[in-house]
Amino acid sequence: MAYTYIIVGGGSAGAVVAARLSENPAHSVMLLEAGPKDTNPWIHVPIGVAKTIRNPAVNWLYATQPDGATSNRPMALPRGKVLGGSSSINGHVVTRGQPEDYDAWAQLGNPGWDFDSLLPYFRKLEDAIGFDDPARGHGGPMTVKRSQGLDELTRLMIAAAGECGIPYNADPNSRNADGIGLVQRAVRNGRRVSTARGYLKPARHRPNLTVVCNAQVSRIVFEGRRATGVEYAVGNQLHQAAASAEVIVSAGAIGTPQLLELSGVGQGQRLRNLGIDVVHDLPGVGENLHDHLLARGAWELTKPISMNERSSGWPLVGQAIKYGLTGEGLLGNAIAHMIIFTRSSPDVDRPDLEITLSPFTATKAIDFKKLDKTPGVFMSCVPLRPRSRGHVHICSADVRDHPAIAPNYLHDEADQRVAIAGLKLIRRLLTSPAFDSCRGAELWPASNKQSDADLLQYVRDTGLTIHHVVGSCRMGPANGGVPAVVGPDLRVHGLQGLRVVDASIMPSIISGHTNFPTIAIAEKAADMIKADAAR
Numbered sequence: 001m002a003y004t005y006i007i008v009g010g011g012s013a014g015a016v017v018a019a020r021l022s023e024n025p026a027h028s029v030m031l032l033e034a035g036p037k038d039t040n041p042w043i044h045v046p047i048g049v050a051k052t053i054r055n056p057a058v059n060w061l062y063a064t065q066p067d068g069a070t071s072n073r074p075m076a077l078p079r080g081k082v083l084g085g086s087s088s089i090n091g092h093v094v095t096r097g098q099p100e101d102y103d104a105w106a107q108l109g110n111p112g113w114d115f116d117s118l119l120p121y122f123r124k125l126e127d128a129i130g131f132d133d134p135a136r137g138h139g140g141p142m143t144v145k146r147s148q149g150l151d152e153l154t155r156l157m158i159a160a161a162g163e164c165g166i167p168y169n170a171d172p173n174s175r176n177a178d179g180i181g182l183v184q185r186a187v188r189n190g191r192r193v194s195t196a197r198g199y200l201k202p203a204r205h206r207p208n209l210t211v212v213c214n215a216q217v218s219r220i221v222f223e224g225r226r227a228t229g230v231e232y233a234v235g236n237q238l239h240q241a242a243a244s245a246e247v248i249v250s251a252g253a254i255g256t257p258q259l260l261e262l263s264g265v266g267q268g269q270r271l272r273n274l275g276i277d278v279v280h281d282l283p284g285v286g287e288n289l290h291d292h293l294l295a296r297g298a299w300e301l302t303k304p305i306s307m308n309e310r311s312s313g314w315p316l317v318g319q320a321i322k323y324g325l326t327g328e329g330l331l332g333n334a335i336a337h338m339i340i341f342t343r344s345s346p347d348v349d350r351p352d353l354e355i356t357l358s359p360f361t362a363t364k365a366i367d368f369k370k371l372d373k374t375p376g377v378f379m380s381c382v383p384l385r386p387r388s389r390g391h392v393h394i395c396s397a398d399v400r401d402h403p404a405i406a407p408n409y410l411h412d413e414a415d416q417r418v419a420i421a422g423l424k425l426i427r428r429l430l431t432s433p434a435f436d437s438c439r440g441a442e443l444w445p446a447s448n449k450q451s452d453a454d455l456l457q458y459v460r461d462t463g464l465t466i467h468h469v470v471g472s473c474r475m476g477p478a479n480g481g482v483p484a485v486v487g488p489d490l491r492v493h494g495l496q497g498l499r500v501v502d503a504s505i506m507p508s509i510i511s512g513h514t515n516f517p518t519i520a521i522a523e524k525a526a527d528m529i530k531a532d533a534a535r
Ligand SMILES: Cc1cc2nc3c(=O)[nH]c(=O)nc-3n(C[C@H](O)[C@H](O)[C@H](O)COP(=O)(O)OP(=O)(O)OC[C@H]3O[C@@H](n4cnc5c(N)ncnc54)[C@H](O)[C@@H]3O)c2cc1C
Pocket: 008, 009, 010, 011, 012, 013, 014, 032, 033, 034, 035, 053, 078, 079, 080, 081, 082, 083, 084, 085, 086, 087, 089, 090, 091, 092, 093, 094, 095, 215, 216, 217, 218, 250, 251, 252, 253, 255, 256, 259, 399, 466, 467, 468, 469, 501, 502, 503, 504, 513, 514, 515, 516, 518
C-alpha cells in the first residue's frame, strides 16, 4: 500500500507534521518511530527527566567524540527514542528565542522564516495559561505554565538580579527576552506535555494515520532523484513502504543526517568510502552541527529555603502528596525555576547569555540521582549564540551504529569569553547583598578559581550540553555560498519528494531552548506541505 506521506521520526517535529497532515482525510499518513510508545511513567512526571535522561529504553544515549577543547571527555548526548522524541524526555522549559534569531534566518536567503512570519505558528501551537500578551497563543496543543518557584528563594533571586542591573520580566517569551522571569514549562495538570501527548494523542483515532513504533528506518528509497518510500526494520523483520507524494525526514539533528547519508545523500567521497551508492552529492549534510554548552555554579545556603531539605524522608512524602493533589512541588516542576536572559558585556546589542536558577544542589551525584542534604542552590550559564561549528557523520553503512558526533564546543574564542562572563555573573548574583542573610560556601567553580584561565579550564573540564543540537541539515538557498541541505520550502536540494522538518534545518541556533521553535518549524512545514498538495 502507498501512503500519501511517510514521516520518519515521531519527535518534536515529526509528531506535529503527522497530526497536521492527517487532518485532511484525503491524505494517508504513515509515521515511523524507532522508539516505543510513551508508556514509561517517568516520561509524564515532570521531574522524571532525571530518570529518562539515562534510560536506554527511551533514549539513544549518544556520546560526543572526545575533543581537546573539552578536556577529551566524551560527553553524554541524550536524545529521545520514543514517541514524542526528545519532547518526551526533555526539561520541558519553554522559550521562543529572540525575534532577531529568526530575522537572521530570513536574511540568509530564507524568505518566510522571519519572526513575524513564524509568530502565528508560535501562537497556534500553545495554550499559554496566565498570559494575556497578544503574542501568546491560547487553545493550542502545547500547554504552557509558569513555574511556581519557591517564595523566599525566588524573591532573593529577583532582588539579586536587580542588584546586578537585571530587571524583572514577567514574560521572557514576549518580544523582549531581557531580564529575569519564572521558567515557563510545557506541563498540564502536573504531567508533561510532549508532542506525543499534545498532538498525536488527539489524532491517533484517525483512520488515515498509521503510527508504527519500534520501527527504525534504515534507508530512503529513490527512483532516480525522487524519494518514493522507505525501508525500515521492526525487530529483525525488514519492511518497505511507499509514499506517493513525499517522504518527510524528522529524525532530529543526529538521526536526520545519519539517515540521509545511509540513503546516499551527502558528501560523495565520504559515502563511497563506506560502500554506499551516492544518490546525490550534497556537501552540507552533517555539517554546521552546533549546540549550547552550559557551565555551572553552586552555593551552599545557610537557611532551609531550597529543595534539598524537602527531597528525603517526611518532607519528600509531603512533596509527593502535594504533587498528587496539585501537580506542583518538587515532582511537578522543571529542574530550573528561574531564567535570566542578559548580555555578556555592555557592547552586545541583545541578550547573548542565559542563566538558570535551580533550587537545589547535587554536588555528590552530578546526575541528580540524589540531592545534597544541606540547603543549596545551583545556576547554569549558557552562551546563547555559539559560533563554534562541528559535524555529525556516519561511520558505517549500518543504521544501528551511532554516528560520530563532534559539536566542537568552545572552539571559537568568542564562545569561551561568553562562558567566562556567565560564570562571573553567577558569582555576582550569589555574592550580591540580597543573599547576605543566607549565603554559604561556594561549591562550584570553587573560590580558588578566579582568573579567566582558571574559569575557562573549569568550563572545559565540567561543561555539559544543554541538549540543543541543531543545524546539521541547514536551510539556505542552493547556491548561497554555504552548503545548505534544504531550501526555505524544506525540500532537500537537488532531489524530489523529500523534505527535512526538524531542528536540523536551523541555519543558526536560536537564543533559547529549542523545543517550541522546532514545533513552530513543524507547524509551518505542515502548512507548506498542505498548500503544495492543494496546488
Ligand atoms: C534531555 C533533553 C533535555 C532538553 N531540554 C529542553 C528543554 O527544557 N526545553 C527545550 O525547549 N528543549 C529542550 N531540549 C531540546 C529539544 O527537546 C529538542 O531540540 C527537540 O526535541 C528536537 O526535536 P526534533 O524533532 O528535531 O528531534 P527529536 O524530538 O529528537 O525527534 C527525532 C525522532 O526521530 C526518531 N528517529 C531517529 N532516527 C530514526 C530512524 N532512523 N527511524 C525512525 N525514527 C528515528 C527518534 O527516535 C526521535 O523520536 C532537550 C533535549 C533533551 C534530549
